[in-house]
Amino acid sequence: MKPVNLLPEQHRRAATPGEGRGGFVVVGILAALVAMVGVYAFTANQVNSHKTDANEAKHESEEIKARADSLGAFGDFARVQQNRSASVRSLADVRFDWERFMRELSMVVPHGSWLTQVTSSATGDLSAASASSGSGGSTSSSSSTASASSAASSGESGQPLANLIGCSPRQTDVAKVMVRLRRLYRVTDVTLNQSARDAQTGSASLDSCGRYLKFDVTLTFGSTPASGEGPGEKKNVPASLGGGS
Numbered sequence: 001m002k003p004v005n006l007l008p009e010q011h012r013r014a015a016t017p018g019e020g021r022g023g024f025v026v027v028g029i030l031a032a033l034v035a036m037v038g039v040y041a042f043t044a045n046q047v048n049s050h051k052t053d054a055n056e057a058k059h060e061s062e063e064i065k066a067r068a069d070s071l072g073a074f075g076d077f078a079r080v081q082q083n084r085s086a087s088v089r090s091l092a093d094v095r096f097d098w099e100r101f102m103r104e105l106s107m108v109v110p111h112g113s114w115l116t117q118v119t120s121s122a123t124g125d126l127s128a129a130s131a132s133s134g135s136g137g138s139t140s141s142s143s144s145t146a147s148a149s150s151a152a153s154s155g156e157s158g159q160p161l162a163n164l165i166g167c168s169p170r171q172t173d174v175a176k177v178m179v180r181l182r183r184l185y186r187v188t189d190v191t192l193n194q195s196a197r198d199a200q201t202g203s204a205s206l207d208s209c210g211r212y213l214k215f216d217v218t219l220t221f222g223s224t225p226a227s228g229e230g231p232g233e234k235k236n237v238p239a240s241l242g243g244g245s
Contacts, residue, residue, distance in 0.1 A: 096122045096160045096221070100185060105164075108180035110173050115166035116207070124158030126218075160186075160221040167209035171195060174215045181219055189220040 098120060109115065119126055164181075168174050174195045182190045194216040197209070204210035 096120075097185070101162065104184050105181075108177065108184065109166070110168070110176050110180075113166060113168040113173050113177065115164055116209075117165040118162065120160070120162040122160050124161045126161055126163050159188075159223050162219040162221070164215075164217045164219065166215055167204060167212040168215055169212050171213065174213060177215070178217060181217065184219070186221045187219050188222050191218045191220070192216070193218055 101120070102118075105115075105118070166177075168177065174192070178190050178192060181187060192215070195213055197211065197213055204212050
């Protein structure tokens, strides 16, 4: 029931400005507090969510690191395998079929002639190959594997060379040897260094040519096989050139 003021208007108490607004102020303050509490709760929930995500990410990274550590040995083995494969390929690039060279060489020496020394190098360093083959007078052969390995690791490889020293009864036989050698597999050049009679005039032996001619020939091989010639293909010396002995 609404109260009624029965006093005359001139006797009524004058209303003060702002009277009745206190309730609105209180309500506004309460609303602001509620909003602040809501903002705080929302922020706190976000912080907690980020902390949870960070903990999960840390746990996941630890699991991944542990898995990577457990697989590290396999990774090291794979790197070792790759390095070894690369080394084998580099050595294969500079290898030379010396077995084939010696087999063909035995077929081209004419009857009555023989070799006293054979020095070879896959890198063209005949001095190192000669030192490793020894200073004996008997026939020797060196493919200079150590030099080839060193050249493969450094990425440099010269043309293969071979030096032949032997004895022959006539100059025509020396010329025949040179013609035949020129037809060997991968041979690109044949150089005659010497062809003369030895100072000794006694009987010939493995150490001395005696009354025979002593010849010194250097063979130069191509750095790569000729086109269309694989490692397993043979290039026999023609019969017209005296193939075989």
